Amino acid sequence: MSKTKPFPPTLKQLLLKGNEQIHPGVSVDCVIFGFHENVLKILLLEVKQANIWSLPGGFVLKNEEVDDAAYRVLALRTGLDNIFLQQFHAFGNPNRSDVTFHQLKFQEYGIKIPKDNWLTQRFVTVGYYALIDFSAAIIKADSYDSTYAWVDVQKIGTLMMDHNFIVEKALETLRTQLAYLPIGKNLLPKKFTMPEIQKLYETILNKKLDRRNFQRKMLGFGIFNKLNETRKGGAHKAPFLYTFNDKKYQKALKDGLYGSW
Amino acid sequence: MSKTKPFPPTLKQLLLKGNEQIHPGVSVDCVIFGFHENVLKILLLEVKQANIWSLPGGFVLKNEEVDDAAYRVLALRTGLDNIFLQQFHAFGNPNRSDVTFHQLKFQEYGIKIPKDNWLTQRFVTVGYYALIDFSAAIIKADSYDSTYAWVDVQKIGTLMMDHNFIVEKALETLRTQLAYLPIGKNLLPKKFTMPEIQKLYETILNKKLDRRNFQRKMLGFGIFNKLNETRKGGAHKAPFLYTFNDKKYQKALKDGLYGSW
Numbered sequence: 001m002s003k004t005k006p007f008p009p010t011l012k013q014l015l016l017k018g019n020e021q022i023h024p025g026v027s028v029d030c031v032i033f034g035f036h037e038n039v040l041k042i043l044l045l046e047v048k049q050a051n052i053w054s055l056p057g058g059f060v061l062k063n064e065e066v067d068d069a070a071y072r073v074l075a076l077r078t079g080l081d082n083i084f085l086q087q088f089h090a091f092g093n094p095n096r097s098d099v100t101f102h103q104l105k106f107q108e109y110g111i112k113i114p115k116d117n118w119l120t121q122r123f124v125t126v127g128y129y130a131l132i133d134f135s136a137a138i139i140k141a142d143s144y145d146s147t148y149a150w151v152d153v154q155k156i157g158t159l160m161m162d163h164n165f166i167v168e169k170a171l172e173t174l175r176t177q178l179a180y181l182p183i184g185k186n187l188l189p190k191k192f193t194m195p196e197i198q199k200l201y202e203t204i205l206n207k208k209l210d211r212r213n214f215q216r217k218m219l220g221f222g223i224f225n226k227l228n229e230t231r232k233g234g235a236h237k238a239p240f241l242y243t244f245n246d247k248k249y250q251k252a253l254k255d256g257l258y259g260s261w
Numbered sequence: 262m263s264k265t266k267p268f269p270p271t272l273k274q275l276l277l278k279g280n281e282q283i284h285p286g287v288s289v290d291c292v293i294f295g296f297h298e299n300v301l302k303i304l305l306l307e308v309k310q311a312n313i314w315s316l317p318g319g320f321v322l323k324n325e326e327v328d329d330a331a332y333r334v335l336a337l338r339t340g341l342d343n344i345f346l347q348q349f350h351a352f353g354n355p356n357r358s359d360v361t362f363h364q365l366k367f368q369e370y371g372i373k374i375p376k377d378n379w380l381t382q383r384f385v386t387v388g389y390y391a392l393i394d395f396s397a398a399i400i401k402a403d404s405y406d407s408t409y410a411w412v413d414v415q416k417i418g419t420l421m422m423d424h425n426f427i428v429e430k431a432l433e434t435l436r437t438q439l440a441y442l443p444i445g446k447n448l449l450p451k452k453f454t455m456p457e458i459q460k461l462y463e464t465i466l467n468k469k470l471d472r473r474n475f476q477r478k479m480l481g482f483g484i485f486n487k488l489n490e491t492r493k494g495g496a497h498k499a500p501f502l503y504t505f506n507d508k509k510y511q512k513a514l515k516d517g518l519y520g521s522w
Contacts, residue, residue, distance in 0.1 A: 023286055023383065023385070024285040024286050024382075025284055025285050025286030025287050025385075026286050026287060026353065026385045060353070060385075062355070062382075062383070063355045064355060065353055065354055065355055066351060066353025066385055067353065069353075087350065087351060089348065090327060090348060090351040090387045092287065092321070092326055092327025092328065092330075092387065093326055094323070094324045094325060094326055121285075121323075122284065122323070124284070124286075124287045124321075124327055124385070124387075126351045126353065126385075176441060179440075179517070179519070180437060256440070256517075256519055258440070258517050258519035
């Protein structure tokens with residue numbers, strides 16, 4: 001009796017017939033950000049056979065808009081639709097597709113990918129970042145039975161292929177877009193404190209900020225409602241809770257929430 | 262004797278053997294901006310057989326970085342290298358590749374593109390914008406013997422496929438990046454007047470700006486050297502010429518040249 005696992009029909013079909021339905025040269029990869037316990041995290045999947053972590057991604061169907069492929073991957077992974085999703089960069093290094101990773105996945109089933117198989121060519125991947133409500137997401141493992149983890153963006157190890165570079169580029173994009181897209185609102189819980197939004201800004205900007213300056217500047221935008229409630233539980237004086245004033249926030253983003261942080 | 266033109270070997274090779282060297286699903290399209298006589302223009306090519314205008318673009322070779330394909334197209338068209346070039350968006354609508362345009366090009370040579378030819382599938386195109394020194398560019402027509410023109414961005418007619426959408430998206434990108442990328446410097450001549458830079462900002466932002474406010478804000482950035490020279494020839498009082506102070510400009514872009522224009 002063979003020691004290899006039975007080959008799942010879906011995987012076999014993917015290898016042999018995938019090229020009938022899948023676009024031959026484009027994939028999507030998603031950097032899914034969530035803010036949890038004052039830490040900015042991204043969702044990573046483990047490619048078990050390769051003992052390495054990767055971004056959630058997928059192929060693009062022949063009749064599918066590339067943006068829709070990203071929405072599909074996100075809905076599949078997180079159970080969420082109506083997600084804040086932004087395309088940010090296409091990654092097109094000719095050596096980026098390392099067939100070794102596919103090979104490792106298939107070899108557990110005793111399958112060797114043929115030399116000229118469609119899977120062996122370079123896929124140009126379109127990178128998307130998503131900002132999700134951490135508490136609402138229900139993460140699912142994929143068809144390769146991967147496990148997943150939310151990992152602190154400041155503690156990511158070596159990822160598959162060019163995925164570290166994709167994460168860097170996503171963070172760089174967040175930094176520049178912080179001033180004109182609703183990044184704060186999409187990552188923070190509905191009610192948040194000034195120390196929490198400061199921590200989020202510090203992580204994205206990758207530097208410590210002065211508490212007083214930050215609060216003065218941030219409150220100066222006039223985009224928050226101060227609640228008559230505080231966040232209990234910390235060692236310090238309980239800080240006040242805020243919500244975004246949506247109308248003022250949208251208006252302020254048009255001009256830009258600029259400040260030399 | 263056939264009325265059709267002799268089929269150029271390069272075109273025939275492209276059709277029959279192109280898939281051996283060309284990436285099967287990704288192309289590049291370039292929105293090349295130049296600022297000339299106070300008008301922001303883009304470079305367009307005429308697809309003569311289709312009587313329609315398009316952006317300069319091209320395929321990606323199998324062993325070529327996608328960004329390098331954009332540089333190659335630009336160098337080929339403009340004779341310039343060392344160009345300010347930014348990837349800005351990937352366009353992946355499943356219906357974007359209209360084989361009719363290819364068909365029109367080939368039919369002049371009496372060739373019908375076979376139904377399953379590699380050229381007939383959807384190409385996801387990666388959009389790049391380039392800012393060039395208008396006076397230095399030497400434009401070349403392409404292998405389809407297209408003519409070219411510099412067209413005022415505010416007076417572009419209907420372009421091929423989704424190219425109008427690509428131009429819109431490029432302009433939208435310029436608007437948001439005006440604050441932190443050296444867009445002014447790359448489009449303006451070495452010496453320029455305040456009315457000239459104001460005109461450039463007005464075109465990119467697509468609105469009239471108040472002269473006094475604009476100058477106060479712009480000069481407030483402290484990024485210019487005022488020259489002891491004026492631009493002669495206008496009906497009004499000759500305006501002073503300025504150059505960028507590169508060091509101060511680079512520093513200011515890091516914080517952002519923000520203003521609620």
